[in-house]
Amino acid sequence: MNNSIQVFIIENEPIIIDAILNAFESMGELMSNLNIRTKIAKDYDEALAIISRKDQRIAFNMVMLNIDIPLSNKVKPIFAEDLGFKIKASFPKTKLITFGTHCDNYRTNNILKKLNPEGFFIKSDVDQKELEKALYLVVSDEVYYSRRIMHLIRRRIVDDVVLDNADRQILYFLSKGVKTKDLPKYVYLSDGGIQRRKRRLKEAFEIDDRNDMTLLKLAEEKGVI
DSSP states (O other), rough: OOOOOEEEEEEEOOHHHHHHHHHHHHHHSSSSSSEEEEESSHHHHHHHHHHHHHTTOOOOSSEEEETTTTOOOSOOOOOHHHHHHHHHHHHEEEEEEEEEEEOOOEEEEEEEEHHSSSSSEEEEOOHHHHHHHHHHHEEEEEEEOOOHHHHHHHOOOOOOOTSSSHHHHHHHHHHTTTOOOGGGGGGEEEEEHHHHHHHHHHHHTOOOOOHHHHHHHHHHHOOOO
C-alpha cells in the first residue's frame, strides 16, 4: 500500500465533513505509515471544475461522493451519477465511495451499474466506528456496502429486459414530483417519446388507469422505484 493517498470529498454538510475527516485521522493513526491528504468540494459544480482542470493531475486515490447534494440551477443539471462517471473516466484507478441520506431501489441499481463503487452506504447505517471500518476496507482494496444497500440489492425484482434505463428514469422522476411536461429536462427524450414510454409502461404493468399514481404505486411495490 502506498504511504500517501489523495482523497477528494464531495459533501455539503459540515458535520459530515468533520466525521469523515475524523475517521481518516483515526485510520491514519492506526496505520502509522499512511499520509492522508484531502480536498473538499461542497457542490457538484465545484467538484466538476476541480476534476476538469488540466493541472489537476494529482490522480485522486479515493473519492467520497454524496449523492444527495442539491442539483445546480443549470438547464441540464449535473446528477451524482453523471459526476461519478466523469470521475471514473478521469481517474480510472480511483476508489469511489458513494453515500447519502437515503437511497431507493432505482438509484441503488443505477449507481451500482453505472459506477460500480468500491463503497456505498446510507448515513444512518454507519456510526463513527463503522465509517472508519468502511474507509479502512476500501483503502485495503476491499468493498464495503452498508446494511440497507445490501437489502435494496436483494429487493431487485424487475428484470432489466422489461424496463430499460429510460423507463426507470421516467418512473423515478415522476415519483419525485416532476411533471410529465418537464421530464425532457431530466430524461433525454422528446415529449412524444416520453408519452410513448408511459403508455408502454402501463401496458407492461397491465394498467388501464390513466392516472400516473397507479403506475407509480405498482412500480414501487415491484421495487423499481
